[in-house]
Amino acid sequence: MAGEASRRLRSVPDAAQPTADQLLRAAARGDEPAFAELYDLMAPAVFGLSRRVVRDPARAEEITQDVFVSVWRFATRFDPDKGSARTWILTLTHRRAVDVVRADAASSRREQRAAKYDTPFDSVLEETATRLQGEDVRECLETLTDLQRESVLLAYYGGYSYPEVSTLLDVKLPTVKTRMRDSLIRLRDCLGAWR
């Protein structure tokens, strides 16, 4: 297990640093040190995203733990032809976080949250504006229309379903669906994400 210092060193971008894909493939062969490196590489994104969606840091820790144990268990099923390890891991993270949020809905906490939507709605958008780290992501988000941007941010960071987003933004359901798709397409083209 790496010490604090070496972990920090490793997070510095380095040409020789193995990619998440390489580490995940090594982990699939039972390589625990490679998995620990993969954790160091991806844990900030997994934890940050979980925390953004569920808000409660303790639950974000639980999600982070669950996600990484799942990544370990199912590393053998990762298929690099179908997407990158980063996407695989963050897709898993987001779904897990959204599941947690939706489970709260069942216990009705969420209806209350949706009812007085000023708070989460504003804070999702506001925090996003101030806290996004990626300059490129922030710039690309600015190329979207307000409605496109809000649809994506409320769904992704807020964990809202599109019918909820439709209520929050007071626009028709088909409009929200379309906005989610065309704004992601615009972001994709702006980020040059699909290499």
Add this chain to the structure above:
Amino acid sequence: MNIDVHTLAGAFALDALPSDEAAEFQRHLAECTACQVEVAELQTTATHLGLAVAEQPPPRVREAVLQAVHQTRQVPPPAQPTHRRRRPPRAWLAAAAAAVVVGAGAVGLTDLVRDDAAPRDPIASVVAAPDAESTAARLRGGGRLTVVSSEQLGQAVVLSERLPPAGAGRVYQLWLVDSDGQPRSADVLIGSSGAADVVSGVEPGDQVAITREPEGGSEQPTMKPLAVTKAL
């Protein structure tokens, strides 16, 4: 599929579909290569939004993860295309060759990845299983069968659509067929089209088959299958 389903790719990539629509889209995805590509791209795009909010977790999470991992067995890798080297099926199954088998191909793993600990709706939990795979087949005489199965759960969701009426005193019955071609009842009877059923006890090498049987179902199929598709 209609154009409306197609527009769900964005909401799907953002996990913003309610579970019933997610299942519907999943089904569409299984047979729409263009959609699989689009979803993969949009998920990659969404990944950038996730990376943009990175935040260092407390060190205890690392300790807990590495300790758990040390004590956790990994699932075995997927078998190499087993249907190639699988023994030739016995007569009953061979007859099914006539029942045009349309393998829709596996849905991209990233499209289906989800943690195993998120049950609630049994259908949703199979569809959302990290190892879920999807196939589809048309029935002789009309209708189609879509199977989303998870080896990890040992379950499959079987969606039957546009089945012609089974006829008076008849029902459709689902079967699991093992790699030796032996059918066993999946304990699912379908009276009308549009059903989605969870089948349990699915084992690697199993296929799902459907027949028409007398009301109440049969112990063993009384006809050649109307369709067969890979389950696991």
